[in-house]
Amino acid sequence: MKMLLALALSLVCGVSAASATKWPEGAKAAVVLTYDDGLGSQLDHAVPVLDQAGLKATFFLANLKPADVPRWRAVGAAGHELANHTVFHPCPAAVFPTDPRYTSEAYTPASMLREIEQQNTLLTALDGKPTHGFASPCGQTLAGGVDYLEALRAANLVTYVRGVHASPDDLRADVGRMDPMYIPARGFDERVTGAQLIDFAKQAQAGGGMAVYLFHGVAGDYQQVSDPAHRELITWLAAHRGEVWVTTLQGALDWAKAHPDPRQ
Numbered sequence: 001m002k003m004l005l006a007l008a009l010s011l012v013c014g015v016s017a018a019s020a021t022k023w024p025e026g027a028k029a030a031v032v033l034t035y036d037d038g039l040g041s042q043l044d045h046a047v048p049v050l051d052q053a054g055l056k057a058t059f060f061l062a063n064l065k066p067a068d069v070p071r072w073r074a075v076g077a078a079g080h081e082l083a084n085h086t087v088f089h090p091c092p093a094a095v096f097p098t099d100p101r102y103t104s105e106a107y108t109p110a111s112m113l114r115e116i117e118q119q120n121t122l123l124t125a126l127d128g129k130p131t132h133g134f135a136s137p138c139g140q141t142l143a144g145g146v147d148y149l150e151a152l153r154a155a156n157l158v159t160y161v162r163g164v165h166a167s168p169d170d171l172r173a174d175v176g177r178m179d180p181m182y183i184p185a186r187g188f189d190e191r192v193t194g195a196q197l198i199d200f201a202k203q204a205q206a207g208g209g210m211a212v213y214l215f216h217g218v219a220g221d222y223q224q225v226s227d228p229a230h231r232e233l234i235t236w237l238a239a240h241r242g243e244v245w246v247t248t249l250q251g252a253l254d255w256a257k258a259h260p261d262p263r264q
Contacts, residue, residue, distance in 0.1 A: 021175045021209060021256045027245035029204035030175070030252045031237060032212045033057040034162060034185060036085060036135060038064050041220030043071050045227055051078060053238040058249045060085035060135040060162070061123065069126070076127035081248035083133040084119045084158060086112075091138035104140065109148035116157050131159050133250055135185075139164030153181050160253055164214060172207035175256035183249070185212035190224055194232025197225075201237065201244055210252055 023030055033050070035042045038061035050057055059075060062085035076082045088102040090112070100106060107115075116134060123132050134152070141149040141161075152158065159180065166184035186200060197213070204211035213233075217224030237246050247255070 022259055022261060023245045024255060025242070025245070027243060028206075028208060029171075029201070029244050030210040030255075031201050031204065031244045031246045032185075032210060032249045032252050033215070033246070034060060034083075034135070034212060034249060035215045035218070036060045037062050037089065037216055037221075038068065038072065038085070039217055039221040040065075040068065041217045041224065042215075043068065043075070045220065046215070046218040046230065047075055047078075047080070049231055049234050050080070053234050055234065055237060055246045056080050056248050056251070058083055058133070060133075061119075062086050062089040062137065064122065073126045076129075081133070081250050082123050082127045082129075083135065083162075083249070084116055084123060085135050086137055087115050087119050087122070089137045090115075090143070092140065092142075095138050095140075104137070104143055105145070107143035109143045109146050109151045112143040112148050113152060113155055113157060116152065117155075120157060133160045133162065134158035135162040149181055159250060162212065162214075162249060166212065168203065168207075171204045171209045171211060173209050174261060175210045175252060176260050178253075178256075180253060183212065183253070185214040187214040187216075187223075188225060190226075192225055192229055194229040194236075197229055197233040198236045201233075201240075205244055210256075212249065 035046055035057060042059065056079050058081040060083045072082065090102050090104045090107050093103040093105060120132055124130060141147050160183050161181045162183045162185050164185055164187055166186040170184040200211050215225055216222060218230050219227035237244060
């Protein structure tokens with residue numbers, strides 16, 4: 001009976017291990033910090049804390065302010081990832097009030113793709129890179145009521161699409177086998193604590209997968225996480241480098257694709 005139980009446990013463990021990605025230098029999980037909308041609070045509060053800790057993150061830029069262009073160029077030069085969030089951040093009118101011309105209802109899939117292409121051009125001017133990842137504004141992929149995601153895939157304009165939802169299963173998934181057009185991520189409300197942010201990384205650590213954080217404002221702007229909570233997360237990540245690999249989203253996806261699990 002004991003032998004049968006041991007065999008069953010080994011099979012279960014084998015299935016669990018096979019579903020996880022093998023991260024560099026023995027890390028148990030990857031952690032990706034992403035920040036949406038190109039906000040001033042990210043430049044003022046997030047970037048300095050990240051740089052001080054020696055950690056890299058991904059910033060999805062939209063509605064870029066001319067005065068911030070030199071600062072974002074410096075962010076890219078420092079090794080952070082600059083990624084596409086469209087030019088005008090078109091969302092459903094009921095979700096994100098804005099100029100009626102820039103609601104997602106006013107777009108078509110073709111016009112959405114043209115805008116994504118234009119934002120790629122701006123990003124290349126900032127960081128010199130020929131390709132970029134993408135996060136859909138407000139986490140939705142409708143333009144004029146039509147889903148544009150498969151058209152975006154076919155156009156080959158972006159290397160991945162980050163979403164806004166992540167399940168427990170996503171934290172155990174083999175990242176190399178993920179559909180790059182559906183990369184899960186988790187957002188947090190303004191009352192989130194540092195301990196709650198850290199727990200998300202610990203869940204990925206236990207599952208062997210990837211935890212993708214979605215932030216907006218940091219100690220300012222909107223949908224903000226507090227400066228103490230953000231700093232507590234960064235401090236924890238810096239102190240656990242050997243257990244969790246903090247990298248950009250493109251870096252994590254590239255690694256997972258280049259290092260498939262030979263057991264799969």
